[in-house]
Amino acid sequence: MLKAENGHVVKVHYTGKLTTGEVFDSSEGREPLEFTMGEGQMIPGFEAGILGMAVGESKSIPVPCGQGYGEASAEMILEVPKNQLPAGMPIEVGTQLAINLANGGQIPAVMTIVGEETVTIDANHPLAGKDLVFEVKLMEINPNKKSNIILFD
Numbered sequence: 001m002l003k004a005e006n007g008h009v010v011k012v013h014y015t016g017k018l019t020t021g022e023v024f025d026s027s028e029g030r031e032p033l034e035f036t037m038g039e040g041q042m043i044p045g046f047e048a049g050i051l052g053m054a055v056g057e058s059k060s061i062p063v064p065c066g067q068g069y070g071e072a073s074a075e076m077i078l079e080v081p082k083n084q085l086p087a088g089m090p091i092e093v094g095t096q097l098a099i100n101l102a103n104g105g106q107i108p109a110v111m112t113i114v115g116e117e118t119v120t121i122d123a124n125h126p127l128a129g130k131d132l133v134f135e136v137k138l139m140e141i142n143p144n145k146k147s148n149i150i151l152f153d
Helices: 044-050
Strands: 009-018 023-026 033-036 058-063 077-081 096-100 106-114 118-122 132-142
Touching: 009 044, 044 058, 044 132
Parallel strands: none
Antiparallel strands: 009 023, 009 033, 009 132, 058 132, 077 118, 096 106, 106 118
16 A cells, blocks of 8 residues: 655645644645645644555644744844834734845734834744644545645745
């Protein structure tokens, strides 16, 4: 029986949960997630849990934060003077924005504290520092196909 190995393109249905049971993402109602095993397209703990699974197999994959989105970093939390924000941007807790990087890329961030003259912006991934659990079902293994996922730097 064929089992998922590095280099195989796999399709999985999944539900991602926090350890509290709160669902943060799911493929329910959509096409299964497709990716190539061993190419770093998924968080390490998710991919490691699928390694060795057979088509039709279901399992629960616990992913500690170190194998998921990592620990939250204090370096990713910035205090910015309000007058440096774009004109017309809503200045309130929960406002989402993008931080421009020197290499031309962007990272998403969210306002977490609004003070008199400054705002605190958190650019950590929303799931950083959290242990996760994925309920997965392996739907397909194709050892001869490349995934259509394109990664951007």
